[in-house]
Amino acid sequence: MSVIGVLALQGDFQEHKEVLESLGVEAREVRLPQDLEGLDGMIIPGGESTTIGRLMVEYGLREPLRHMAGEGFPIWGTCAGMILMAKDIGHDQLLLGCMDLVVERNAFGRQVDSFETELEVPQLEAVSPKEKGKKIHAVFIRAPLITSVGKGVEVLARLPEKNAPRHAEDHNIVAARQGNLLATAFHPELTGDHRFHHYFLDIVHQAKR
Amino acid sequence: MEKSTWKVKKGLAQMLKGGVIMDVVTPEQAKIAEEAGAVAVMALERVPADIRAQGGVARMADPERILQIMEAVSIPVMAKCRIGHFVEAQILEALGADYIDESEVLTPADEEHHVEKHQFRVPFVCGCRNLGEALRRIGEGAAMIRTKGEAGTGDVVEAVRHARAVLGGIKKLQATPKEELMHAAKEMGAPYELVKEVAEDGRLPVVNFAAGGIATPADAALMMQLGMDGVFVGSGIFKSEDPAKRARAVVMATTHYNNPDILAEVSKGLGEPMRGRQVSQIPPEELLAGRGW
Numbered sequence: 001m002s003v004i005g006v007l008a009l010q011g012d013f014q015e016h017k018e019v020l021e022s023l024g025v026e027a028r029e030v031r032l033p034q035d036l037e038g039l040d041g042m043i044i045p046g047g048e049s050t051t052i053g054r055l056m057v058e059y060g061l062r063e064p065l066r067h068m069a070g071e072g073f074p075i076w077g078t079c080a081g082m083i084l085m086a087k088d089i090g091h092d093q094l095l096l097g098c099m100d101l102v103v104e105r106n107a108f109g110r111q112v113d114s115f116e117t118e119l120e121v122p123q124l125e126a127v128s129p130k131e132k133g134k135k136i137h138a139v140f141i142r143a144p145l146i147t148s149v150g151k152g153v154e155v156l157a158r159l160p161e162k163n164a165p166r167h168a169e170d171h172n173i174v175a176a177r178q179g180n181l182l183a184t185a186f187h188p189e190l191t192g193d194h195r196f197h198h199y200f201l202d203i204v205h206q207a208k209r
Numbered sequence: 210m211e212k213s214t215w216k217v218k219k220g221l222a223q224m225l226k227g228g229v230i231m232d233v234v235t236p237e238q239a240k241i242a243e244e245a246g247a248v249a250v251m252a253l254e255r256v257p258a259d260i261r262a263q264g265g266v267a268r269m270a271d272p273e274r275i276l277q278i279m280e281a282v283s284i285p286v287m288a289k290c291r292i293g294h295f296v297e298a299q300i301l302e303a304l305g306a307d308y309i310d311e312s313e314v315l316t317p318a319d320e321e322h323h324v325e326k327h328q329f330r331v332p333f334v335c336g337c338r339n340l341g342e343a344l345r346r347i348g349e350g351a352a353m354i355r356t357k358g359e360a361g362t363g364d365v366v367e368a369v370r371h372a373r374a375v376l377g378g379i380k381k382l383q384a385t386p387k388e389e390l391m392h393a394a395k396e397m398g399a400p401y402e403l404v405k406e407v408a409e410d411g412r413l414p415v416v417n418f419a420a421g422g423i424a425t426p427a428d429a430a431l432m433m434q435l436g437m438d439g440v441f442v443g444s445g446i447f448k449s450e451d452p453a454k455r456a457r458a459v460v461m462a463t464t465h466y467n468n469p470d471i472l473a474e475v476s477k478g479l480g481e482p483m484r485g486r487q488v489s490q491i492p493p494e495e496l497l498a499g500r501g502w
Contacts, residue, residue, distance in 0.1 A: 008227070009227070009464050010226070010227040010464060011226060011227060011228075012223045012224055013227070014226070015223065031468075047225075047226075047227070047228070047248070048225070048248040048249070048284055050246070050283065050284060051228055051246045051247070051248050051284075051460070054246045054460075055246060055464055058461070105283060109305075110279075110285075110305045110306075111217075111221055111285065111331060111332065112212065112213060112305065112330045112331055113212065114212065114213070114217040115210045115217060116210070116214055116217060117210045139216055139220055140217075141217055141221050141224060142221065142224075142285065142307070160210075162210065187220065190216065190223070
């Protein structure tokens with residue numbers, strides 16, 4: 001059985017843990033470097049990226065995680081987690097910086113601009129053929145947006161045009177994958193649709209082989 | 210696309226879990242809080258300890274001050290309105306505050322009715338002393354709950370009392386036979402549907418933070434170990450000798466609340482905590498927690 005770490009410094013790590021456990025996966029809260037031992041993959045949850053980044057550096061988690069990401073260790077960041085995965089967010093902030101993404105924080109505005117919408121994610125068909133073509137319900141909370149991706153990054157989902165913020169007409173990427181690294185601007189842990197968790201677990205299984 | 214749904218309102222509070230929300234009165238303090246790892250700041254005109262000391266009517270902060278604080282930090286900014294003062298709430302929503310705290314720390318504008326919160330686009334957090342009060346506020350639309358504690362005292366005893374009352378109340382409901390839930394709802398003065406939901410799920414339908422009297426890293430970890438989702442620190446940070454250092458220590462203690470070695474480490478050499486005031490020596494008419502119902 002796979003053991004997935006959930007970074008438990010701050011944020012909605014409990015929600016991710018509950019989804020993983022409902023899928024029959026062992027989930028472990030990670031707060032210190034020794035918690036990383038023996039993990040098959042890792043989720044960085046939603047939360048405040050400034051807080052999580054600071055605590056990650058303070059307790060020596062950033063360097064080992066960076067190293068592991070470089071070695072092909074699967075990591076998935078949701079919302080704040082996606083910000084932390086990005087190499088560039090346009091200003092100085094403590095980041096993991098392991099994916100070739102340019103990300104804009106709070107890209108949609110303040111809390112009153114948080115929203116729910118439906119997204120097309122064709123790649124999810126691989127983990128759930130029965131639900132082919134079924135859109136995924138996505139919750140965006142003070143959400144970030146990917147404004148550009150580097151080579152070798154696969155775009156998994158874009159916002160429908162009508163949902164994109166005005167100031168970033170071409171910038172509408174909300175899910176991306178680079179090797180075994182996965183990033184989503186929204187929160188699959190809040191909706192009860194677990195296809196993204198299946199998709200990540202699939203990456204974990206492939207990486208274990 | 211749907212905005213301001215119940216899911217996104219309570220969702221923001223879910224993202225704040227395991228974190229510390231700090232009271233600030235200036236943009237400079239807000240920056241210190243953000244730098245220390247606060248997950249959000251509460252913008253207000255005076256911290257509760259000063260409201261207590263200076264007296265007078267405590268109102269919503271000056272919108273200009275709130276905007277300056279919003280400008281200064283990238284983390285969510287909350288602001289307080291008076292209990293029942295729905296126009297202050299409208300103003301805070303218009304300013305773009307990320308969360309409104311309908312707070313007993315300010316002088317109530319209505320002694321019977323709280324704000325009807327469902328009609329707002331911005332989410333609300335409200336204080337409570339027990340489960341019935343928590344469920345009444347959720348019934349009115351609060352998307353996040355906090356204990357009232359006794360703000361501005363630096364004495365954690367009331368926060369503990371209220372946390373135990375809420376969490377104990379949940380356990381009691383879980384053990385209550387279905388046919389007795391309506392009576393329980395009547396006794397608690399809480400909406401029946403919410404009473405049923407809590408009895409079934411064994412938890413509140415929204416995030417539940419501790420507040421009111423938290424002054425040290427150990428206080429924060431105590432509230433977390435009791436089972437709260439996170440902490441508000443009001444006067445405890447900026448009324449202490451070294452706010453930046455204490456703020457960081459409280460953040461660390463909230464994350465590593467179950468690790469006494471780390472708690473010992475972060476508690477060292479923080480300078481004087483806020484002086485504080487023992488709740489048991491405050492005359493009843495000066496207590497804030499009794500405001501609201």
